[in-house]
Every structure is written in C-alpha cells, then in structure tokens.
Amino acid sequence: MDQRTDSERRQDAVPGREAKPAIVRARKPQAWADWLAARRRRVLVIAALIILAIVATVVWWVNTSGYETTDDAFIDARTVSISSQINAAIVDVPVTDNQMVEAGAVLVRLDERDYKAQLDQSKANIVNIDAQIDAQQARIEQAQKQAAESQANLTFAEQQERRYSDLVSKGAVTVEQAQQYVSGLRQAQANFSGAEHNVVATQKQLPVLRAQRQQAAAQLELAQANVSRTLVTAPEAGRVTRLTAAKGNYAAVGQTLMMFVPQTLWVTANFKETQLQTVRPGDPVEIAVDAFPGRKFKGHVDSIQSGSGTAFSLLPAENATGNYVKIVQRVPVKIVFDRPPDVQLGPGMSVVPTVRTK
Secondary structure: OOOOOHHHHHHHHOOOOOOOOOOOOOHHHHHHHHHHHHOHHHHHHHHHHHHHHHHHHHHHHHHHOOEEEOOOEEEEOOOEEEEOOOOEEEEEOOOOOOOEEOOOOEEEEEOOHHHHHHHHHHHHHHHHHHHHHHHHHHHHHHHHHHHHHHHHHHHHHHHHHHHHHHHHHHOOOOHHHHHHHHHHHHHHHHHHHHHHHHHHHHHHHHHHHHHHHHHHHHHHHHHHHHHHOOEEEOOOOEEEEOOOOOOOOEEOOOOEEEEEEEOOOEEEEEEEHHHOOOOOOOOEEEEEEOOOOOOEEEEEEEEEOOOOOHHHOOOOOOOOOOOOOOOOOEEEEEEEEOOOOOOOOOOOOEEEEEEEOO
C-alpha cells in the first residue's frame, strides 16, 4: 500500500522530473559514531589528560596534607661577645677575621706585667703572714710556760705564807718575817695573773693573723685570676667575627674585642599559630638554605616556644583597646640539624624548613 502523501505522488507523476529518494531517519546515530571514529585520538588524549590531572591532584593532596612549611625562618645561634675583663694594653691578636678556632684557643693577649707583679706581692704577703702565725704560735707556747711557772711560784708562796702564819701564832718567828712571806704571796699572785692575761692576749692575736692570712689568700686568688685574664680564649669551638681588637690598643674592662659564633647552630622558624596544630617535638624536618640551592639538610623539631614572638618583644602588643584587629600570630619553633652541616652557615641566613607531621 502506498503511504506517500498526495503531494509526493503528484511530484512523482510529473513528466520529466526525477523522483527524490526518501529521507533516512536513522542516519544521525551513524553520523555521531563516524565523528567519534574520526576524532578517536583526540578523545583519548583528552581522557588521558583528565585522568592524569585527577591522579596529580590526589598525589598532591596526599603529599601536602602532612607537611607544614614557612619562609619566615633563619639560622640562629647564641653569639658571644668577647670582651676584656681587665684594663691592659693589647700585645698580640693571633687570630683574624672569620677564622675557625677550637675551644681554648688564644684570641687576644694582654699586657700581664702589672698583674704578675701583684701576684708576686700577694705570694710574698702569704709567706709573711705564715711566718707571723708561726712566731705567734711560739709566743703562745712561751706565755703558757711562763704562766705555768708563775702558778708554781704562787703555790710555793701560798705554802710559805701558811707555814709562817702558823709559826707566828706559836711565837716561833717574828711578825715581820711572816709579813715578808705574805708580801711574797701577793707578788706571786700578781705575777700569775699577769702571765694568764699574757696567754690570753697572745692567743687572741692568732685569729687576727689567720684572718689576715685569709685576706691575703683572697688577694692572691684575685691576682692569679687577673693574670689568667690577660689571655682571652675561645669559650668553645667557633668562628671569629667582627674583630675590632688590634695590637697596641688599650682594652678597658667590658670593651668588646670581637664577636664569636659557636659551631652549634639551629633554625628558628616562625610558624603561624594555625600551623602548629599537628607539629610536635621530634617531627622530621627538611631544611632548604637559600644560600645553597638544591641542597637539603635533615633535622627535627626540638621545641616550640611557649608564647608568640610579639609576647617577648621589647614593646609587646597591648590588645586592650577599642581598635583591636585580630592578626594571626607567629610562634618560634626551634629546629636542630641531625648532623652538623658540611657548609658554612651563619646566624641570620634565610632558610625554608618543611616539617613532616606525624
């Protein structure tokens, strides 16, 4: 049965006009498949790029979720100000700028002649006082012997006085003779009393001499210390910096001769307080030093300061005002190297630490 419309039938019935084929409605799905087939490589590339971006995003998230880093960090150390502890002329400076020295190495030599003279004088005072103490000890022994002799004389005088008193009462001797022995007794008593006081006086002089000896010993110790201070030595292994001492100059007490940087260095990293939620002492750290690009140094978190940096500044922030603006504070974190770096580092050098939180 012919299902075409009347207009289609009339067009086919017109003489000299070719009949048009019927439109195929199933052509669209076939065209989409042909388009995909023609662009198969492009589709695969786009799909691969999408998958690669997803994988990269996941890897980045996994690797960065357990790390904390900051560029507000620097090499730190407890630098030492080497200064003179006595007043003396500088006779030698055996070190130079930025020289590495070991602990105990001589940094500056000061003129020691005046202080050696004081040391010799103190030693002489000690010897003199020791001799006085020995002499005083001999005086004490002599005074004690004299006191013992006086006591013996007193005992004999007492016995003689009693004997003659009995004889006077019996009429065997005269009163005058008895009075002579009474006088002798009183003289013996006076001699014994004087001898006792002499013993006490000589014994009391001994503590005075011993006190003088202690004072002289203290002066000797001070003189020895001053002589030792004529040699300014390195407190520990480190590097000489900012050398100002020069041979021929005069060093006053407290005058800075140089700065000294010990070998013990660490990193002070000022993390934001919001970054410290998972940071703990002992966490491993990878340290990048700006002066040595491409190098990484291993370390670990040593400690976290109990308070923000501004809390210990010279002028700490006062928030009890009506114009308060909340600002994320930074907290210093001390990071130490697992091994001493094999490069020359110094305080103030910029670093970027990355903490791997556990």
